[in-house]
Amino acid sequence: MTVQECERLKRITARDTRICQTYLRIIKHNEEKQILVNGEFRRLIKKDLTVDKSILDKLTLTTSKRTTVPHDLKKRYSHCSHNEFQECRDKAIWTDESWRKLQAYSTMELKRPQFKTKTSRPMYPRITQGSYTVRVHFESGNTDAKLWLELRDSLDSKKSNKRIHKRLKLPLTYSPYHENKLKPEQIKQIELVYKSKERQWYAHFIQKYSVPSYQSTNPPAVLGVDLGIKKTAVAVLLTPRGKVIMDELCFIVNKERQSKIWQLNKRIKDIQKKLDTKINNGQSHNQLNVKLSQLRRKRRSITEQELGYAVNQLVEFILQLKKQYNLFVSVGYPKDIRKSYLRGSGSKSHRRQLHKWYYRLFITKLKYKLKRYGFEPHHVVAVKEKNTSNTCSSCNSTNTTRTGQGQFNCHKCKYELDADLNGAKNIAKRLIRYALKPKLRHPLKPKNYYVWDLLTKDNHPIELFKSLRPLGKWLR
Ligand SMILES: [Zn+2]
Known part of the structure; x- marks a missing residue:
C-alpha cells in the first residue's frame, strides 16, 4: 500500500x-x-x-x-x-x-455511546455490474500478495452525468488458516479497523453459515451438569418420569490431566510460600516471581485443554439426547469458591475470579459449540450451585452426610446415591424451580423483552420461561 x-x-x-x-x-x-x-x-x-x-x-x-x-x-x-x-x-x-x-436492565445511568476513535463502517460486498463499494478477490501469479481488498474511494468523485470512483486496492496478509476459511462469496460483512498502538490496519470478515433450526415436539427434559474437581463434569438427565437411568448420565474424568493440575497446584503453593518469606525478609524475589507466573500460565493452559475436552464430550452426549427430548441444560454456577481448588493463587478475591473464569469459559464454550449444531443457546442456563451437594435430591432434606468414597446418604429418607450424581440432579431440579416460580429469589430476572441472568450477566430471550414451564408438571 x-x-x-x-x-x-x-x-x-x-x-x-x-x-x-x-x-x-x-x-x-x-x-x-x-x-x-x-x-x-x-x-x-x-x-x-x-x-x-x-x-x-x-x-x-x-x-x-x-x-x-x-x-x-x-x-x-x-x-x-x-x-x-x-x-x-x-x-x-x-x-x-x-x-x-x-x-x-441497569439501575445506573449509562453513558451514551460515542465514536471517539476511528471506526470504519461495516461494508457489505455488493457487486452490481462492475460497480461495487467493496470486493475481495484472490489473485494468482502475484508474488507479493494473493488476497486483495478493493474499496471504492468515494472522497472526491468526478461529477459528470455519472459518478466515477477510483478504487483503493489493499493487499491483505493472511495465514494458511485464513486462506482455508475465507470464501469471498460467503462474506457478508467487512470492517476495517486501525490499531493505533501497532500502527496497522486489520480487516475483520464476517461470513455466514447456515445452521439447521431446532424445534422439538419431544417431551421436555433437563440435563443437570455439575463441574467438579475430581471429576471434570458429571451430567444427569431428568426425564418426565423423574428417573435417572444408567445410560442417561455422563461422567467426564481425565485422570492424567487432573494429576498434572494437582502437581502444579502443589508447586505453585510451595513457591508462593518461599516468595512470602523472601518478601517478609526484604530479599530480592524477581526470579521467583517469573517462575510463579510461568507455572500459573501453564496451569491455565492445561485447565483450558481439560475444559475443551469436557465440552466436546458433553456436546456429543447432548446431541444424542436431543433426538429424544426437548432438552434444557442446567449448569451449576458457583457463588463461593471451593477452598482446595486453585491453591496458592494469591488473595481470596483473586482465586474467586479465577474460579468464575473457569465456569464462564465452560458455559461460553458449550453454548458456542452447541449453536453450531442447531441447538438453541438459550437452552443452556446457569443456576446457583449453593447447597446442591448437601441436599437430598429425593426429599430435599439437608440432614445428610457425604462419605469419603463420594457416597451420599440421606438420614431422613434413607436415600443413597453417588454424591456427584446427587449434586447434578439437584442442579437439574433447580432450573425447573426457576421456571415454576419466576418471582422467587433466583438469578433469572425477567425484564421487558429479556431475561437478565444475574449469575453470568448474560441475557436470554423471554421465551425461556415459556418453554421451561411444561417441565414443572412432573416436579411434584
Ligand atoms: Zn432424602
Whole structure:
C-alpha cells in the first residue's frame, strides 16, 4: 500500500466515523418525538427498543421521490453514496441499540455511546455490474500478495452525468488458516479497523453459515451438569418420569490431566510460600516471581485443554439426547469458591475470579459449540450451585452426610446415591424451580423483552420461561 493510499484510507474512515456520529446524534434528537410517516404518527424507537430503519432513512436520506428531509445528509457529505450512508447507519443503530438494551436492565445511568476513535463502517460486498463499494478477490501469479481488498474511494468523485470512483486496492496478509476459511462469496460483512498502538490496519470478515433450526415436539427434559474437581463434569438427565437411568448420565474424568493440575497446584503453593518469606525478609524475589507466573500460565493452559475436552464430550452426549427430548441444560454456577481448588493463587478475591473464569469459559464454550449444531443457546442456563451437594435430591432434606468414597446418604429418607450424581440432579431440579416460580429469589430476572441472568450477566430471550414451564408438571 502506498503512502498516498494509506492517507486516503485514513480519510475515508475518518469521514465514516463522522457520519456514524451524526446518525447517533439524529437518533438522540428524535427519540422522544412523534414522526409523521405516511399519514400516521410513529416513533423512531420501537417497543422492543430497536431503531426503525425506514423512519431513520426518511429523516436523513433524500431520494428521487423524497426531495426534502429534516436532516439532509447527502447535502452535507455530497460524495457519499446511498449505500455508504446505509452502512454507516447500521453501525450507528447497532451501537445505539446495545446501549439502549443495557440501559433497560441497569439501575445506573449509562453513558451514551460515542465514536471517539476511528471506526470504519461495516461494508457489505455488493457487486452490481462492475460497480461495487467493496470486493475481495484472490489473485494468482502475484508474488507479493494473493488476497486483495478493493474499496471504492468515494472522497472526491468526478461529477459528470455519472459518478466515477477510483478504487483503493489493499493487499491483505493472511495465514494458511485464513486462506482455508475465507470464501469471498460467503462474506457478508467487512470492517476495517486501525490499531493505533501497532500502527496497522486489520480487516475483520464476517461470513455466514447456515445452521439447521431446532424445534422439538419431544417431551421436555433437563440435563443437570455439575463441574467438579475430581471429576471434570458429571451430567444427569431428568426425564418426565423423574428417573435417572444408567445410560442417561455422563461422567467426564481425565485422570492424567487432573494429576498434572494437582502437581502444579502443589508447586505453585510451595513457591508462593518461599516468595512470602523472601518478601517478609526484604530479599530480592524477581526470579521467583517469573517462575510463579510461568507455572500459573501453564496451569491455565492445561485447565483450558481439560475444559475443551469436557465440552466436546458433553456436546456429543447432548446431541444424542436431543433426538429424544426437548432438552434444557442446567449448569451449576458457583457463588463461593471451593477452598482446595486453585491453591496458592494469591488473595481470596483473586482465586474467586479465577474460579468464575473457569465456569464462564465452560458455559461460553458449550453454548458456542452447541449453536453450531442447531441447538438453541438459550437452552443452556446457569443456576446457583449453593447447597446442591448437601441436599437430598429425593426429599430435599439437608440432614445428610457425604462419605469419603463420594457416597451420599440421606438420614431422613434413607436415600443413597453417588454424591456427584446427587449434586447434578439437584442442579437439574433447580432450573425447573426457576421456571415454576419466576418471582422467587433466583438469578433469572425477567425484564421487558429479556431475561437478565444475574449469575453470568448474560441475557436470554423471554421465551425461556415459556418453554421451561411444561417441565414443572412432573416436579411434584
Ligand atoms: Zn432424602
